[in-house]
Amino acid sequence: MKKILLVEDDTSLRENVEELLALSGFRVIAASNGKLAVELAKKELPDLVLCDIMMPEMDGYEVLQQLSSYEHTKYIPFIFISAKTERHEVRKGMNLGADDYLTKPFEEEELLSAIQARLVKAEDMKHVLGSVRKGQNGDNDIRNLNELKNFFDDHGQLFTYKKDETIYTRGDHSNMVFLILKGAVKSCGLDEEGKELITSLYSEDDFLGFTSLTEHLPYQEYAIALEETELAGISKDRVRSILEGNKNVSLELMDVIAGDLVNIKKQLLQMAYSSVRKKTAQTLLLYSKAMNRGKEAPLKIARSDLAGVAGIATESLIRTLSDFKNEGLIAIENRNILVLDREALERVH
DSSP: EEEEEEEOOOHHHHHHHHHHHHHEEETEEEEHHHHHHHHHHHHHHHEEEEOSOOOOSSSSHHHHHHHSSSSTTTSEEEEEEEEEOHHHHHHHHHHOOEEEEEEEOOHHHHHHHHHHHHHHHHHHHHHHHHHHTTTOOOOTTTOOOHHHHHHHHHHHHEEEEEEEEEEEOOTOOOOOEEEEEEEEEEEEETTTTTEEEEEEEETTTOOOOOOOOOEEEEEESSSEESSSSSEEEEEEHHHHHHHHOHHHHHHHHHHHHHHHHHHHHHHHHHHHHHHHHHHHHHHOOOOOHTTTTTTTTEOOOOHHHHHHHTTSOOHHHHHHHHHHHTSSSSEEEEEEEEEEEEHHHOOOO
């Protein structure tokens, strides 16, 4: 009999859900506040946690953080049940590592289906993690970076974002690492005046969201989809487990991160010392590569975004784009830019 920890401060709702779960063949452990929930989870080690968000003593977000940091509870499936329906609240819960998010009021069938789906996935995860930790040969014996990416594709949690939608923000807890399956992403920071500064561009097959693998540190920047984007996310704990079991994968990943640092340094030098023309040309090529655009595929990018990466004023960028158009280096149609002559742009000084 599967054991479920139900965390809900509303007595009537807690009793109703407890009765429903018991009639459906589950053993239910109930808690009326977050602090008690953490104590019961560590003691009882339930198969799944259903948790409200707004509660006394400790809210649902804190409960998830506590359980995620404890070795014996960090892989327990966790489902939020809450009256909070705003998109940013749902995203916050998922970014913290929740497996699902149900909004009140919910149908009985909806709740039971979510529970069954997560219990099945948890069983699959146990087999995957067992294979990785034992170093068994087979599909889950990850030996290089390509196999790690395949693992993300096959076993990662899928996230989809529309153009200009925020993926995570500064201060969100970084419990997952993502692989970009489709689309492009920009990472940004804000200066003292609140002006957006684009720090990196990521494209399909790039990793996103790397922070410390030993601590659940918050993100120091925010990430936004440049176009319709699909991500596969794996918890940092699982990624760390894979890296601990295979030195070659760790070394290859270090090479990727080192390469990213080299590119960032080049971008900083370009922003500091290159001409406006050179900065604009390199930024166009950078965006074209990040968004996998062909020779005549349009770049639907805001002029302010281009200026932010190039490190120049928007007005200067617009004037330079006009010059490039007159010189035949690019074409502009309906405010979209066509990068026509890449070799010529590479030679711009």
